[in-house]
Amino acid sequence: MRNPVTKQEKSIAMASSYLLVMFLGAVTAVEVLRPRGVPLSKRQFYEENRPFTCLDGSGTIAFDRVNDDYCDCKDGSDEPGTAACPNGSFHCTNAGFRPGFIPSSRINDGICDCCDTTDEYNSGATCQNTCRELGRKEKESLQMLAEVAKEGFLLKQQLIHEAKRGLDEKQSKVTELQLSKRASEDAVEALRLVKEAAEKPEKEAKDRHLKAWEEQQAVIRAEKDNTKMAEAFLRLDVDADGLVSAVELQAHTELDPDADGMFTEEEAQGVLGGVETVDTAAFETIWSSIKEKYLSEPQTDVPAPVDPPTPEETTEPASDHDSEQYPDEEVPEEYEDEDPDDEDDEDQDEEDDKIPPTAPPTETTEEDEQALPPYEEGTQSLIDVAQKARDEFDEAERALRAVDDQIKGLEKEISLDFGPSFEFAYLYGQCYDLTTSEYIYRLCPFNRVSQKPKFGGSETNLGSWGSWSGSEENVYSQKKYDHGTGCWQGPNRSTTVKLTCGKETVVMSVSEPSRCEYLMEFTTPAVCQEPPSLDANHDHTEL
Numbered sequence: 001m002r003n004p005v006t007k008q009e010k011s012i013a014m015a016s017s018y019l020l021v022m023f024l025g026a027v028t029a030v031e032v033l034r035p036r037g038v039p040l041s042k043r044q045f046y047e048e049n050r051p052f053t054c055l056d057g058s059g060t061i062a063f064d065r066v067n068d069d070y071c072d073c074k075d076g077s078d079e080p081g082t083a084a085c086p087n088g089s090f091h092c093t094n095a096g097f098r099p100g101f102i103p104s105s106r107i108n109d110g111i112c113d114c115c116d117t118t119d120e121y122n123s124g125a126t127c128q129n130t131c132r133e134l135g136r137k138e139k140e141s142l143q144m145l146a147e148v149a150k151e152g153f154l155l156k157q158q159l160i161h162e163a164k165r166g167l168d169e170k171q172s173k174v175t176e177l178q179l180s181k182r183a184s185e186d187a188v189e190a191l192r193l194v195k196e197a198a199e200k201p202e203k204e205a206k207d208r209h210l211k212a213w214e215e216q217q218a219v220i221r222a223e224k225d226n227t228k229m230a231e232a233f234l235r236l237d238v239d240a241d242g243l244v245s246a247v248e249l250q251a252h253t254e255l256d257p258d259a260d261g262m263f264t265e266e267e268a269q270g271v272l273g274g275v276e277t278v279d280t281a282a283f284e285t286i287w288s289s290i291k292e293k294y295l296s297e298p299q300t301d302v303p304a305p306v307d308p309p310t311p312e313e314t315t316e317p318a319s320d321h322d323s324e325q326y327p328d329e330e331v332p333e334e335y336e337d338e339d340p341d342d343e344d345d346e347d348q349d350e351e352d353d354k355i356p357p358t359a360p361p362t363e364t365t366e367e368d369e370q371a372l373p374p375y376e377e378g379t380q381s382l383i384d385v386a387q388k389a390r391d392e393f394d395e396a397e398r399a400l401r402a403v404d405d406q407i408k409g410l411e412k413e414i415s416l417d418f419g420p421s422f423e424f425a426y427l428y429g430q431c432y433d434l435t436t437s438e439y440i441y442r443l444c445p446f447n448r449v450s451q452k453p454k455f456g457g458s459e460t461n462l463g464s465w466g467s468w469s470g471s472e473e474n475v476y477s478q479k480k481y482d483h484g485t486g487c488w489q490g491p492n493r494s495t496t497v498k499l500t501c502g503k504e505t506v507v508m509s510v511s512e513p514s515r516c517e518y519l520m521e522f523t524t525p526a527v528c529q530e531p532p533s534l535d536a537n538h539d540h541t542e543l
Helices: 007-024 040-045 131-236 246-250 265-271 280-290 311-315 340-354 377-415
Strands: 028-030 089-092 100-103 432-435 439-444 448-453 460-468 478-482 494-501 506-514 517-524 540-542
Touching: 131 280, 131 377, 131 494, 246 265, 265 280, 432 506, 439 506, 439 517, 460 494
Parallel strands: 494 517
Antiparallel strands: 089 100, 432 439, 439 448, 448 460, 460 478, 478 494, 506 517
16 A cells, blocks of 8 residues: 655656656657647637637637736736736746746746746846756756655565564564463462462461460560569568568659659558568569569669869969979878879769669560571471472563563554554664754654753653654654653643655754754655656657
8 A cells, every 4th residue: 555645745756757758758849839828738728719718707808808918807817928917827838847837927027937038028138048957957856856765665665574574473473472471370370379388388387486486485584574573572672571661662763653753651552562561472463563663773862963163163273282282202102102093983983873773774685685596497398398389489470471571562562553554663662863063862763752962961851752643645754742851931842753755764853943842854765655657658848
């Protein structure tokens, strides 16, 4: 199926065919008599010796009034060769080049508009017939375009052939992968059952191991707690009478229920369960309620802090009396061996004794820090079996996901609109760059367009692939990319890519005709049309 061609392509093809025939074939100029300024296509409306009817049907006049320099018809059709009618048009035969039309107002205005000079037949202007030179240049240009189009079209045919072959391969691959997916799903389900079967005894064995360890830790904690409770009883029983009294308990103000700094005897009795004294057995019943607060050393009054000496006090020189109390050579022997730092250390020890602990000391034992012990050989064997089943299941799941991703990727590619004959399929997954003085532009035809500063900087998205946006005659001549990075206080960037025929796939140019709206020209063989066939027997040109 051939793609529809644009008006521009049609005109180039027609001109190319016309000029190639005119110059390459044996040209036989056949002059057909008709009024000046009338194209050959309208010769039948201008029959000499018959009344002339205006082409718009507005009236009929005698034939001798055609080109009499007076406008009779409203559409100006009675004056094709004069400037009498403001809305008339003059046909330039332009033998050797392309025929054309000019407004009637340009006839005999002293300026040569037709390359064959026929528009200045009565102005006295000196004009040269340049039609053959123009035709020669256009022929060369069109021959080059035709050659490009021819080679591009041949490349396009190869692209179509490869695309269709690739499409068949991808569809076969999808079918193959779908079969593989079903087999993978079955394998995953089977391995899931194996995994679950292996994990059940593993969990039971691990739970037994954990329970045994927790019971062991509970015994250790209970023994430790009993030891701490016995030590606490001995410390609280100050008079060692085998009983802890409310008075003895009052020394431990950290046990004051309301923590108001006044641990009364009544409050102490309340802590002891409403009695004055408790023995070891009764102490066990209250231990759980006080062990979190209990400190092995009773709190004492905290001494008031002493303000540090001022700089003046620390730098004040000693008085003469102090400095001379013991001259250097007369220091008493009992002071010579004393280290002044020893006295400071003793004072500091006394201060430390007076400062109560702020929290119960943390007693860390090896049992507290003991981690879960290694599993027994039987349990470890069950764990190894279950882990192997998990690894095999995970690997099967990864393989299934990989197959599924392949299927989705191929189905997405197959579903894309690559043109009527899949001629644009070769652009999928490819990117093409254009480097300018400031930026590097990148076009990924079925992905997005981007712009990156040439000398470093972040990339800007100029739009993501949206749809084909060409004219109704050839929708595949243009692509639209939307939803790019937003402009500052403006819309999101977008790019229109115009595709033209070329032997190579190249980004030719990039511009920004409107703010945040970019235009990119892209050549590709995929849009090249089949060159027009030349009729060697067509050897007439209009004169």
